[in-house]
Amino acid sequence: xxxxxxxxxxxxxxxxxxxxxxxxxxxxxxxxxxxxxxxxxxxxxxxxxxxxxxxxxxxxxxxxxxxxxxxxxxxxxxxxxxxxxxxxxxxxxxxxxxxxxxxxxxxxxxxxxxxxxxxxxxxxxxxxxxxxxxxxxxxxxxxxxxxxxxxxxxxxxxxxxxxxxxxxxxxxxxxxxxxxxxxxxxxxxxxxxxxxxxxxxxxxxxxxxxxxxxxxxxxxxxxxxxxxxxxxxxxxxxxxxxxxxxxxxxx
Amino acid sequence: xxxxxxxxxxxxxxxxxxxxxxxxxxxxxxxxxxxxxxxxxxxxxxxxxxxxxxxxxxxxxxxxxxxxxxxxxxxxxxxxxxxxxxxxxxxxxxxxxxxxxxxxxxxxxxxxxxxxxxxxxxxxxxxxxxxxxxxxxxxxxxxxxxxxxxxxxxxxxxxxxxxxxxxxxxxxxxxxxxxxxxxxxxxxxxxxxxxxxxxxxxxxxxxxxxxxxxxxxxxxxxxxxxxxxxxxxxxxxxxxxxxxxxxxxxxxxxxxxxxxxxxxxxxxxxxxxxxxxxxxxxxxxxxxxxxxxxxxxxxxxxxxxxxxxxxx
Numbered sequence: 001x002x003x004x005x006x007x008x009x010x011x012x013x014x015x016x017x018x019x020x021x022x023x024x025x026x027x028x029x030x031x032x033x034x035x036x037x038x039x040x041x042x043x044x045x046x047x048x049x050x051x052x053x054x055x056x057x058x059x060x061x062x063x064x065x066x067x068x069x070x071x072x073x074x075x076x077x078x079x080x081x082x083x084x085x086x087x088x089x090x091x092x093x094x095x096x097x098x099x100x101x102x103x104x105x106x107x108x109x110x111x112x113x114x115x116x117x118x119x120x121x122x123x124x125x126x127x128x129x130x131x132x133x134x135x136x137x138x139x140x141x142x143x144x145x146x147x148x149x150x151x152x153x154x155x156x157x158x159x160x161x162x163x164x165x166x167x168x169x170x171x172x173x174x175x176x177x178x179x180x181x182x183x184x185x186x187x188x189x190x191x192x193x194x195x196x197x198x199x200x201x202x203x204x205x206x207x208x209x210x211x212x213x214x215x216x217x218x219x220x221x222x223x224x225x226x227x228x229x230x231x232x233x234x235x236x237x238x239x240x241x242x243x244x245x246x247x248x249x250x251x
Numbered sequence: 252x253x254x255x256x257x258x259x260x261x262x263x264x265x266x267x268x269x270x271x272x273x274x275x276x277x278x279x280x281x282x283x284x285x286x287x288x289x290x291x292x293x294x295x296x297x298x299x300x301x302x303x304x305x306x307x308x309x310x311x312x313x314x315x316x317x318x319x320x321x322x323x324x325x326x327x328x329x330x331x332x333x334x335x336x337x338x339x340x341x342x343x344x345x346x347x348x349x350x351x352x353x354x355x356x357x358x359x360x361x362x363x364x365x366x367x368x369x370x371x372x373x374x375x376x377x378x379x380x381x382x383x384x385x386x387x388x389x390x391x392x393x394x395x396x397x398x399x400x401x402x403x404x405x406x407x408x409x410x411x412x413x414x415x416x417x418x419x420x421x422x423x424x425x426x427x428x429x430x431x432x433x434x435x436x437x438x439x440x441x442x443x444x445x446x447x448x449x450x451x452x453x454x455x456x457x458x459x460x461x462x463x464x465x466x467x468x469x470x471x472x473x474x475x476x477x478x479x480x481x482x483x484x485x486x487x488x489x490x491x492x493x494x495x496x497x498x499x500x501x502x503x504x505x506x507x508x509x510x511x512x513x514x515x516x517x518x519x520x521x522x523x524x525x526x527x528x529x530x531x532x533x534x535x536x537x538x539x540x541x542x543x544x545x546x547x548x549x550x551x552x553x554x555x556x557x558x559x560x561x562x563x
Contacts, residue, residue, distance in 0.1 A: 019560035230548030
């Protein structure tokens with residue numbers, strides 16, 4: 001467009017947004033999801049501390065608190081449904097609603113995992129953990145927290161570049177999980193077995209919970225990228241399937 | 252159970268409490284998704300075929316009314332058996348462009364067209380081209396249903412009669428075919444002598460579509476064909492468009508973005524440019540893309556703002 005021209009906007013529309021209420025509600029939903037995400041971000045280190053300090057009161061509080069997160073997630077989901085029903089969103093508006101619904105589920109599930117960490121804390125109550133185990137739990141908790149914080153903040157900011165980095169950060173958490181599994185075996189097999197089998201199984205599950213939280217953070221990052229760019233990232237499975245198809249056809 | 256072959260239902264287990272005898276049941280083979288018919292290709296089926304034959308090649312189209320430039324630099328391709336929608340705010344030139352496609356602008360003395368409008372490779376504005384023949388091949392349906400104050404039969408038979416068809420039996424056949432084609436036959440076949448004006452608004456609009464298709468055109472141009480119709484009559488017309496696009500090529504101007512999204516294969520989005528010095532407003536084609544693209548992730552920021560109502 002040449003410099004002496006500009007977009008013509010009829011007077012009554014000159015103040016911009018024609019669907020202000022609707023767009024305001026979209027922003028509100030995103031902010032509320034981010035608030036839930038922030039609660040989960042805080043609950044990950046809390047659950048880690050509860051686990052390390054065998055804090056039964058803390059565990060109880062967090063487990064009960066999870067029900068409120070479920071209620072909030074449900075209410076947010078319903079707000080998305082009514083936007084679809086009443087506002088017929090298209091283009092970036094539609095992506096916002098769809099991404100919100102997916103991200104709500106990721107946040108809600110992650111909250112469940114922090115609850116599961118607290119339940120595991122109850123089960124290993126009374127069994128002291130050796131320093132190697134404690135160190136890796138702390139690291140996994142820290143990394144899962146960082147991932148979830150990045151996911152929540154990049155969603156709130158609509159920052160696709162930052163969201164794209166979460167996947168790479170997750171591989172460190174995966175490495176920690178593998179390292180933790182080895183440490184559990186070593187601790188169990190040590191001459192003076194420092195953890196019994198029951199505790200070992202609980203700890204393996206704990207590692208899995210942290211690792212899953214990381215995966216949910218990665219999913220939030222992917223949904224954020226979709227929200228911004230409109231592109232759905234091809235999953236690894238779909239990529240493998242495509243290359244197998246290609247290989248089959250060339251034969 | 253058709254979906255999960257060999258998998259017994261929960262009810263089976265609870266009825267017989269046979270969970271301990273699971274090992275005696277036949278286990279189903281592992282099945283891959285490719286062995287189950289899922290419509291995973293729906294997404295690609297929706298996107299229009301870029302190899303479909305071209306009907307119109309419009310290049311750098313500009314339209315003037317006197318020295319006022321109403322539209323500039325419109326370039327787009329309209330393909331056979333597709334529905335192409337023109338959307339945009341009032342005054343963006345979408346109707347002006349539509350009227351260029353069958354030389355309706357010829358009726359306006361001051362109108363002048365520059366650039367090229369090729370119809371099957373023929374320049375539509377070549378002086379040798381017979382504009383009456385153009386309008387026979389390229390029919391038009393207007394915003395307000397405009398049946399002639401004649402009987403339903405005569406409305407539809409009007410075009411064929413002008414074209415020289417005289418035999419009653421032939422005309423009867425054409426009228427029935429056109430009325431069936433416009434999904435109106437069942438409603439009016441026993442009162443073909445009634446006035447076209449006695450029909451409801453939606454029926455009148457379908458009568459106009461019947462009148463347009465009676466002369467066996469190739470293209471049907473529709474200028475906001477549903478804007479005076481209620482939602483039920485609107486969905487009838489939209490359904491009709493989907494049916495007749497197998498035989499015709501349709502171009503529709505609509506103010507209803509959801510209608511463009513529902514019915515069309517491709518969408519052209521126009522906008523009004525305002526020249527500050529002369530205060531002249533000129534329509535510009537901003538984006539022309541598959542409809543799915545326009546309403547999910549358009550290329551141009553202005554399209555995005557328009558379809559999401561963030562205009563301005």
